[in-house]
Amino acid sequence: MSSSRLSERLGSQRRRGDGGKRWVRVVMAVLATIGVIDTGSITLSKWGLIGNLSCSSTGLFGCNGCEKVLSSAWGSLFGQPLALFGLLGYGAVLLMAVVPLVLQGELRVSLGQRSWWGLFLLSTGMAVFSAVLLGVMAFGIRDCCPFCILSAGLSSALFVLSLIGGDWEDRGQLIFSGVITALLVGVIGLGWAASVGRPVVDSAPGVSPPVRSESGPAQIALAEHLTANGAKVYTAYWCPHCHEQKELFGRQAAEKLTVIECAPDGRNSQRELCEAKKIEGYPTWEINGQLDSGAKPLAKLAEASGYNGPPLQ
Template sequence: MTMRAPPCSPALLRFVALVLATLTVIPSSLAFVATSSGRLSFKTQPRCGGSSVMFSRARRPSSNANRRPVGGSSVGGSVRGGTTATRLIMGAGNISEDADGEESSDYSAWPAINRKAIGALASVGALESAYLTYQKIHPAGLDLLCGASGGCLDVLNGPYSNVLGVPLSAFGTLGYLAAAGLAVVPLFAKEESASVDKTTRSLLLVVTTAMGVFSLYLLSLLKFKIGYPCPWCLTSAGLSLSMCIVAWTKRAVPEKTKAAVVGACTTLITAFACLAVFVVTETALDIRQAEASPGELVGVQLVAPPLIDTESSPQALRIGKKLKSLDAKMYGAYWCTHCFNQKEMLGKEAMSKVKYIECSNRGVDNQVDMCKAADIPGFPTWDIDGKLYPGEQTLEELEEIVGLAPYKG
């Protein structure tokens, strides 16, 4: 049995896009609201035997600016602009109350080494994901990553490598950039702020947890669904999981209850998002098969390329005849969008004169051994008169390659 691969329903894709966007916003909003109440600031202050941190919290106006000590010790207070500022030098073991009876608490910034570690991992991940995205968009880019054929190509350009028509690596790039920004931007701030520190730490826990969970989903796909190795995917998953481990083991959110709530909510929402992506992908594949062979939805093994819908122009027909006379071949894969674009450019009549070689081992009538023997550099690749021409070719470029005069119809 075979299945064909036409585009998915735009209405379905728009609906899922809305759902995924909502699921993305919810955890970040919850973390921000949970951690940004109150305005806090702190600064380091030299003292004997090390450094201490000055903590302050703005208070409401009070008629009594005096401070009373807790446990017999006192910490100086001051009144500025009608407010009482509670100040505490950490490390002295003193906790004080203000006139309103509110007790201040110690606060220490997240060590810079933790931020630098996540920033470094995220930077490497962003570069790798951006590179993969570029290579997927480039007509013959994936040859630099995987070679002409094999499991790596099936993974990176297969049906599970895109969400709503956008490469997963593009979403990964955005995730890594977000993690890098949240990790390192506070390090360059002119004034240290506890509010910024706490908020970025909570958001880092959200982002890294979400990326870690999604990486586990992708690893599950590789192992149980796709069945092919993908070094680039494993590298990205390793980077994401490493960031997640740093955020949790180094206590990005020091409060255990808050960390548990943020982590649980993020994990649950990300898991639902993964499920939604998987269901949409599987549904799209079922729709494609149903269109190719109605009523036969079980035991799908091979996939046929999308049907060519365009009619051939006189220029394309002329090129098709010449390609046939030269015994030209076009190497491609059923999942290759650039291959489909090339076919649509020539049209169904012209393409009927061209020998098409399927190079994916999951494609109908595939000839993987021939693709490997030809040592083609990427998809699509034209084999014309014994010479290889990788990438999509315009009609004018094909005319030049086959030796036809420019069309002047």
């Protein structure tokens, strides 16, 4: 008798296993693939494997561009682009959505139900963390990035689809698990955002932090040489790599550089010039009419500009 009931139960699970849920898995797989492309592009760009992502000309959602958001203190975690962790999350969703579709028999039934729990809990965490990041963009960075907004929309859609697609017999357990996951991710996310958002140095609105390092004779000579030869560096006051570049020169030498502020809300902004030059990443050096983005070692700047002054240390 028990064997008969077990067979009926398995048969029922097979019948309902992918019936109305199969299309949900397919849609989730498609959305997860879009998420992989979205976060993967950001990750590869931050690793320098592809060019800078340009979205400043789109005007979507009133965003000035992605560089301010992606280069902010909130743009990395454990020394890696934050988008990398989103990429891993979307990759896991893609696997859990697709693998049960290609399996057969009892393995498909058992793994299918477990995968719905995985999809639900993971998408819950992703949606909550995306909400934290949207808050950071709105109140911390005060700018936005269409790529990030797309990711938030995708994670929210995956959360809703996981609720629709799963065969939830115990709704109480579903709600309890979802609330616990949301609270845990929310508390950790808010704690991380608050700790990262603490200012390291004080600076006026629209002005980059002051340079603390001292310049040597060679650094001052290189800065004077670059300026005399018409070299310019295009920066944004909020850009950490721009500040690192100035720290390489030191305070006295950095004051002698021709610095072009590209942030629209920066002091003495020359946004129109930056757009005319098609500046997409910061800092970008213009030496002898050639544009080269990224913070550069002083020796490379000396070589590119034909510097023959005091040797750099």
